[in-house]
Amino acid sequence: xxxxxxPDIHITVSEGASLELRCNYSYGATPYLFWYVQSPGQGLQLxxxxxxxxxxxxxxxxxxxxxxxxxxxxxxxxxxxHWSDAAEYFxxxxxxxxxxYKLTFGKGTLLTVNP
Amino acid sequence: xxxxxxxPSHQVTQMGQEVILRCVPISNHLYFYWxxxxxxxxxxFLVSFxxxxxxxxxxxxxxxxxxxxxxxxxxxxxxxxxxxxDSAMYFCASLxxxxxxQYFGPGTRLLVL
Numbered sequence: 001x002x003x004x005x006x007p008d009i010h011i012t013v014s015e016g017a018s019l020e021l022r023c024n025y026s027y028g029a030t031p032y033l034f035w036y037v038q039s040p041g042q043g044l045q046l047x048x049x050x051x052x053x054x055x056x057x058x059x060x061x062x063x064x065x066x067x068x069x070x071x072x073x074x075x076x077x078x079x080x081x082h083w084s085d086a087a088e089y090f091x092x093x094x095x096x097x098x099x100x101y102k103l104t105f106g107k108g109t110l111l112t113v114n115p
Numbered sequence: 116x117x118x119x120x121x122x123p124s125h126q127v128t129q130m131g132q133e134v135i136l137r138c139v140p141i142s143n144h145l146y147f148y149w150x151x152x153x154x155x156x157x158x159x160f161l162v163s164f165x166x167x168x169x170x171x172x173x174x175x176x177x178x179x180x181x182x183x184x185x186x187x188x189x190x191x192x193x194x195x196x197x198x199x200x201d202s203a204m205y206f207c208a209s210l211x212x213x214x215x216x217q218y219f220g221p222g223t224r225l226l227v228l
Contacts, residue, residue, distance in 0.1 A: 036219075043221040044158070044206065051214055090158060097171055100146040100213050105158040 002095040003029040004106035012112040013081050021076040021109050023091030032094030032101055033074040035065055038108075039087045047089075048075065061085070086113045117141040121207050127226045128197055131188035136192045136223045138207030146210040147190045148217065149182065151175070151203040158206065164190065198228045 003026045006041055025031060033050040048059025054065040063074045074091060088108045094101035123140045128134050140147050149161040163170040164182050181193045190209075194201055207220040 031146065032214075034216075044219040046216060046218075049216055083187075092158075094217075096213065100163060100165060100170065100210055102148065102160045102163055102171060103150070103158075103217060107157045 002093050002104045004091050004104055005092050006089075006091055006106035006109050007106070008109045010110045010112070012114060013115045015083050016080050019076075019078045019081045019085070019111070021089050021091075021111070023074045023076065023106060024072050025074065025091070025093045026072065027093055027095060029096070030069070032096070033065075033067060033105065034092040034094065035059065035063070035074075036090045036092060036105075037087045038090065044090070047076070052066050077086070081113055083109075083113045083115065086111055117218075119207055119218050121167055121205075121223050123223060125224045125226075127228065128137075130199055130227055131196050134194050134197055134225065135227070136194075136205050136207075138190045138202065138209075138220055139188055140190055140207065140209030141210035141211075141218055142188070144209035144211050144218075146170070146212070147182075147184070148208040148210070149192045150206045150208065150219075152206065152222075153200075153203045160207075161192075197225075199227050201225060202227045 005024045035047040036044040047063050048057050050057050050067045058064050088110050090108045091106045094102045122137045147164040152158045160178045162172045179195050183191050204222045204224050206222045208217040210217045
């Protein structure tokens with residue numbers, strides 16, 4: 001069965017600093033990979049996704065992520081964090097079954113941004 | 116931009132009562148999902164639905180749960196006899212086809228007392 005590990009439960013960075021959130025997955029084939037962001041009490045907003053092709057993917061709000069098959073990783077990066085980026089970030093793997101896929105989420109990383 | 120909508124945004128119910136959570140997926144999408152997130156925990160898959168039948172369900176999705184697409188637009192999740200542990204945020208999602216993005220609704224926060 002597929003699984004997602006986000007090793008960092010909570011990360012604090014200063015505004016303007018760079019950010020990397022780690023994500024490792026376990027899946028028997030090439031997965032679909034996603035990063036979602038959730039602000040308190042809100043729904044899930046898709047930041048970026050990888051289905052195939054270029055392993056470096058660009059997303060919204062200046063985020064990017066790189067799929068590394070050899071490391072089973074899909075880390076999220078941003079060169080300069082803004083205070084509005086404070087939220088919880090979820091990595092997810094899409095496990096294919098039949099004609100569609102279901103998402104398996106990691107436990108999330110809570111990002112705090114200091115002024 | 117098309118979006119998934121969910122009603123109600125919040126629902127409070129008594130243990131043992133039936134609740135129906137409603138979702139309107141994006142109009143031309145073919146696959147529909149329910150996920151839930153217990154407070155402070157990760158989002159968990161409950162069920163997927165395609166062509167008017169369940170495609171896959173998780174261990175959480177027991178006989179107390181059911182899903183239905185009663186008309187061409189709504190997708191519902193029914194919990195027949197709610198338990199305290201059913202308190203969670205329930206997200207609906209829809210998908211056009213494989214290889215595309217699942218779009219999530221804003222969620223329904225269910226509180227069982």
